[in-house]
Amino acid sequence: MSSVDVVINGAGLVGACLARGLADRGLKVAVIEAIERQANHQPSYDDRTLVVNQASLNILANLGLLPDALPREPLRHIVVNRAGQPGFFELKASDHGCDAFGAVIVARELGNVLLDALAQHPAITLLCPSRLDSFQVGTDAVTITLSDGETLQARLLVGADGNESRVRRLAGLNCDKHDYGQSAMIFNIRPEKPSTGTAWERFTPQGPLALLPQPAGRLGVVWIDAHSTIDEAMGWDDNRLCQRLEQRFGQRLGRFEQPGRRARYGLVRQRTEWPIARRVVVVGNAANAVHPVSAQGFNLGLRDAAALIDQLTGSQDAGDWEGLRAYARTRADDQAATVRYTDTLARAFTNPSGLANLLSGAGLFAHAALPALQRRLVRAAMGFREPVSSLARGPAEIPRKSP
Numbered sequence: 001m002s003s004v005d006v007v008i009n010g011a012g013l014v015g016a017c018l019a020r021g022l023a024d025r026g027l028k029v030a031v032i033e034a035i036e037r038q039a040n041h042q043p044s045y046d047d048r049t050l051v052v053n054q055a056s057l058n059i060l061a062n063l064g065l066l067p068d069a070l071p072r073e074p075l076r077h078i079v080v081n082r083a084g085q086p087g088f089f090e091l092k093a094s095d096h097g098c099d100a101f102g103a104v105i106v107a108r109e110l111g112n113v114l115l116d117a118l119a120q121h122p123a124i125t126l127l128c129p130s131r132l133d134s135f136q137v138g139t140d141a142v143t144i145t146l147s148d149g150e151t152l153q154a155r156l157l158v159g160a161d162g163n164e165s166r167v168r169r170l171a172g173l174n175c176d177k178h179d180y181g182q183s184a185m186i187f188n189i190r191p192e193k194p195s196t197g198t199a200w201e202r203f204t205p206q207g208p209l210a211l212l213p214q215p216a217g218r219l220g221v222v223w224i225d226a227h228s229t230i231d232e233a234m235g236w237d238d239n240r241l242c243q244r245l246e247q248r249f250g251q252r253l254g255r256f257e258q259p260g261r262r263a264r265y266g267l268v269r270q271r272t273e274w275p276i277a278r279r280v281v282v283v284g285n286a287a288n289a290v291h292p293v294s295a296q297g298f299n300l301g302l303r304d305a306a307a308l309i310d311q312l313t314g315s316q317d318a319g320d321w322e323g324l325r326a327y328a329r330t331r332a333d334d335q336a337a338t339v340r341y342t343d344t345l346a347r348a349f350t351n352p353s354g355l356a357n358l359l360s361g362a363g364l365f366a367h368a369a370l371p372a373l374q375r376r377l378v379r380a381a382m383g384f385r386e387p388v389s390s391l392a393r394g395p396a397e398i399p400r401k402s403p
């Protein structure tokens, strides 16, 4: 039986970053991943377009996971409007003393960087394809049994195994789940008019639509609607898809063409208020999953990873209960606030029953016009919610708190 400091179940976006950070700080790490790298259905590294905020870019850069060769498009301008209603509000990074709010990166491209980093690190053992079957917690260590009967011993077991986390379930951690009754369809597309640096978010009675700038002049589309509509849209031919997108988005970017491969996801909110048990912690989507309307899921999970790296740096026993409690307390406010904020946004703008929708829309647009509230919004959206982990601090200027 091999023995390490930390076993991470799941080499998705969050688990891979965590492994790299811990290994760089001298911990011996084993990572269990169920799906092979080349598989088309690797759930973390598909064609989805990620808005990676400035705090997350700092974390990736400080972990050595943001090479110049990784294609990314700076996000400098966000335009939000509502179908059928006049007006819009916009946020410009330059108005908030920074060059960009973050960057847009395709998950598959980031995945290539992360998985290379795992494969090359001498302190990381990657077990893939492999599955965690069960684990047993002892006084000084946790013993993990894989589905092929192999066993591993670690001071700490981390569940970074996504929405259906087996680690969370086996540890008996309570998770509150809400199904939004909606799906997201993603694909990329070429607009007639360029949209460099600008992200568009359009709220419609059926659900939000986001168009995010990608490198090479394309846009990543996140189209949210009822399951039945997305089922139908997955079957449209390319011409129909482009026409329907033009109808839904409007004419600001001209005609759309050359849509890429489509993928769909059911949308849920998950909240694990207390993400730790003896010698076990869950991070990323395994702990909290949010609606993509605010583009916060990976950013939130990466802040979990950064805080856990801070907590475990220099510790004698990675699974020490007091250390895990300190981690859970550090993350509590950010996790609760991000889940609450995203849920409010998702419900307000996806409730087709008139009044709540209208009021929330008016509220949002009025609030967004107030400079102090804008600064708060921007600071949270950029990922600098206190306490900021050491890895999130970086060259980018952190916008000052509202007075």
Ligand SMILES: Cc1cc2nc3c(=O)[nH]c(=O)nc-3n(C[C@H](O)[C@H](O)[C@H](O)COP(=O)(O)OP(=O)(O)OC[C@H]3O[C@@H](n4cnc5c(N)ncnc54)[C@H](O)[C@@H]3O)c2cc1C
Residues within 6 Å of the ligand: 009, 010, 011, 012, 013, 014, 015, 032, 033, 034, 035, 043, 044, 048, 049, 050, 051, 052, 130, 131, 132, 160, 161, 162, 163, 165, 166, 184, 186, 222, 265, 283, 284, 285, 286, 292, 295, 296, 297, 298, 299, 300, 301
């Ligand atoms: C349409 C859409 C758009 C999004 N846009 C954004 C955005 O713009 N910005 C943003 O920050 N976030 C965004 N997100 C959210 C983001 O994609 C997720 O929050 C992020 O992928 C979570 O990463 P994770 O590593 O925690 O979990 P996952 O990505 O789910 O990875 C879990 C990993 O664990 C593995 N695994 C699962 N079970 C086992 C097991 N039993 N044994 C071994 N391995 C296992 C899986 O194979 C996978 O590799 C978006 C999500 C969607 C659906």
